[in-house]
Amino acid sequence: MRESTIMKIHYGTALAAVALVAVHILMRLTQGFAESLEYENVLANYKFIPYAAMLELILILLSIHGFNGLRVILLELKQGRVYEKAVSYGCLAAMIGLIAYGSRTIIMTNMGMI
């Protein structure tokens, strides 16, 4: 991928995340911080499909943004063909891994598979 495409995605994900993270945190705050973390409430949130979808979206966007950010830092730290390939694929793998792992939580909870 062209570096400009990657970076456009980086900025795009950041912008989208601004809105979504705001909602996510506001939900915590409107519910009262401590209560929001109680098992039932959390579970209820997960079961609410629009909210679960939003969480999934946050998960994907921030994973992309975060791991790309990490890739950028690592690319600047050290150079070399092998190293740079490793960084790129490593970050991509970590990103996919994290998305998969997080999705598992969201989907399973949402479908009541606990």
Add this chain to the structure above:
Amino acid sequence: MVDSLEFDLIICGSGLAGLRAAIAAAKKGPNLKIGIVSKVQVMRSHSVSAEGGTAAVLFEDEGDTIESHVYDTVKGSDFLADQDVAERLCVEMPQEIRQLDHWGMPWSRRDDGRIDQRNFGGYSFPRATYASDKVGFFEMQTLYDTCQKFENIEYLNEWFVTSIIHDGKRFMGVTAIELGSGTFYTIKGKALIIATGGAGRLYSFSTYALSSTPDGLDMGLRAGMALKDMEFVQFHPTGILPSGILITEGARGEGGYLLNNKGERFMKTYAAGKMELAPRDIVSRSIMTEIQEGRGFKHETGVDCMKLDLRHLGDEKIKEKLGGIREISIKFSGQDPAKDLLDIRPVCHYMMGGLHTDIDGATEIQGVWAAGEAACNSVHGSNRLGANSTSECIVWGKITGELAIDYIQKNDSTNPWPHHLVAAEEKRIYDGIFRGNGDVNPYEIRQQLTDTMNEKAYVYKNETNLVEGLKKIRELKQQTWKHVDDKAKEYNTNFANVMELDSMFRVAEIVLLGAINRKESRGAHARTDYPKRDDANFLHHTLAYYDPNGPIMKTHPVTITKYQPVERKY
């Protein structure tokens, strides 16, 4: 075995002349290998310091003419210019200005989008093409950047060329030291263009870059070429104190005044017609006369000076057109030209003389051309007009670049490589200088030499001073300064400095001898003991050839085409 490189064309020097030659050559001979060899990195050449303008006739539709440019140049030269050469300069130049524009030169513009020009000393039309007051810098940048297009140009940055190798008739190569590693090389080539610039660091009070020493001239001299007209050293009227950095003539071109301690624009006494915009030799002499007659100022360093007044131009105009000298005067002298009077004094600025060439820039050795300030094709005669030098560099850069390629394509040299000459050169610099002995500090000798030049061969000269100067310099030469205390190979500037000093002695001697011999006053050469121009005896060029026992002086005729010498009045 000595390390060796090979190019088709070697260009020694990366100033305006060198770079323009490189482009012309690279374009004409796309399959030939061109090497730019320079003792500084390409963009660090002295040419970046040129400030005020480049002369060319651009507005024939508005009344300017080539003819007028030619005449101004010839008159400015006090009729010592070769007139065919001056004409060539003026005819070629307009095209070159536009070519630079096409390459990206950021010329200052008029509101109608055309290239702007400003007034300069000695011209009868505003014809100094400018880009703020960093003309040389922007020209260098444009040429350097344009060079980047060509794959057949190679840059040997920080290579100190020490000698020219030829078989008595034809050029074969040069010897050089790569300063970074300290390795001695021979660089073989079919043709050479010498573009090593001026040698103004012969004087201690000088506008030149610290790298402007006569090693290029000396190299040619030792190779058997003549130095021509070396006694003509230009003193620019406005070097700022204490550094000697140039305040461009453009400052006066834009309307600046020169004031004495009575607050008068004293130029009215000396050149009422042109006032501050008289040619440089006249303005510098006027300043020195004012000072000698007690109408000068004392700078806090104790040096006599005059004042340059730009305040009436206003802050905005100064920022727009003279940004560079504004920066220089605020930073280095603590004077803001919009508020303060600047302390100025005549300063060594240009050498009309150089390696003797014909109108094409060809030297006396086949395959060697010289261009730019290092060359003396006699376009400036005894006094160069401001803005004509960058023009010269560009025009003869192009001419020599193209001629050298023609020559390379026509000639095939098969002569055996003269190893013995390389060996002799190696011995000269390593045994003679690098491993030399002595306890006299070469830097102090250099200081004394340049101070002597300043004292004895300044704006006004006379027999006594010149002879004393010559004696002093010969005396200094005898001292044991020829040694290099820095024994490392890598980036040994101490070594380079001592080699520079070595060359300064030979060239300084020629400057002084030429001045002693020329018993008249002409252009920049002003003798108080012979205050008149003497066409009967001295309407000729001076040539100096190398000889181990001291230079051999000869003369050479001036080419006069249209304009018979008349008295020079402004």
Add this chain to the structure above:
Amino acid sequence: MPRDEHREGIKGMANPTRYGIERVAYWLMRLSGLGLLAYFVAHIYETSNILRGQVGWDEFLELTQTTEGHLFLAIVIAMCVFHTVNGIRVMLGHGGVGVGKPARPDYPYEPASQNYRHKIGIYSAILLAAIAMMYGLAVMFGE
């Protein structure tokens, strides 16, 4: 880092004490980005405990709902706010917004891109982060 390249190395990147507030912002941006990433990964892991049912979730909550946990969270909030606000500033800058217009520079040179708008942006990012952190602490320790 090959020594002969004479690069300043990580300490050049990580030393925010020279070159003014812009360099501090650069440094904080990196730090907060990495911090958030670390938190983000941890947070995904944390929430995955819900799959272990009520007991697992509560166990984990206990681990995090400590004073240290709260302090850590407060820092995360600060990082998040700084990173977001400064991120918006940086993105605007990257798009060429508020970085000044090309103009003839006059000595003494003051780079137009290092202007008050961006400085205000940086200071407000820091300020907002501090306020958010306070607020977060108040909420968490408030009950």
Add this chain to the structure above:
Amino acid sequence: MAQVSSVPKGQTSPTSKSITLRISRFNPEHDESSGFMEFPISYEKWTTVLEAILDVKKHFDHSVAVRYSCRQATCGSCGMIINGKPRLACFTKISELNSNVVTVEPMNNFPIIRDLAVKFEKLFDTHQKIKPYLIRDDTEIQSNEKEFLQSPEEVEQYIQFANCIKCGLCNSACPTMATDSSFVGPQALAQAYRYVADSRDKGKDSRLKIIDDSHGIWRCHFAGSCSQVCPKGVDPAMGIQLLRGYLLGFRS
């Protein structure tokens, strides 16, 4: 006084003061590591750091390796770290440093040749890489052709960036440069913008392609240090962000 401040005679005045000049000495070919040498230097209010160094070279130790030429801040030779910051030695007066000790070291992010002199090959190469010349078909002039018209306002769009003297101070200050040996760097990026912004140029797209690389323009994070140290007011940070505007579609 060093040969640079070459006022004819009568030089030392009662106003001169003195400082200690610490010069970093290192010849990678022979030395294990760098060390400092100290020299007492007397100075006037206008004495520059370059003059002080040359004074040392002249009177104390001929072997100090330092690059210099114009002594008027136009040739870009004398960049070095002076009291912790990249500056031009010829454009820094001792009196403005307000310190009794002046420490000079070679620029960061450039390989050291010896002492204060560093290698510039990399900078020259990246500069060349971004095609620093007008790109269009008719750059070679035909006889009697006129100049390309350009209004003063159009000149104003790029003239600032054309002031770059290739001193490398920006590359020495940039935090990305500190670790990324493949980064194009602020010097070259600013020059890319200089030509893109020139109304005579038609090479925008090819230049954008070159810098849109994994070690290209995106590795600038608007740290701004480049602009802060630039001795010529070039403001590479601005040029880079404006250039990036094109790549992000904010400008065309």
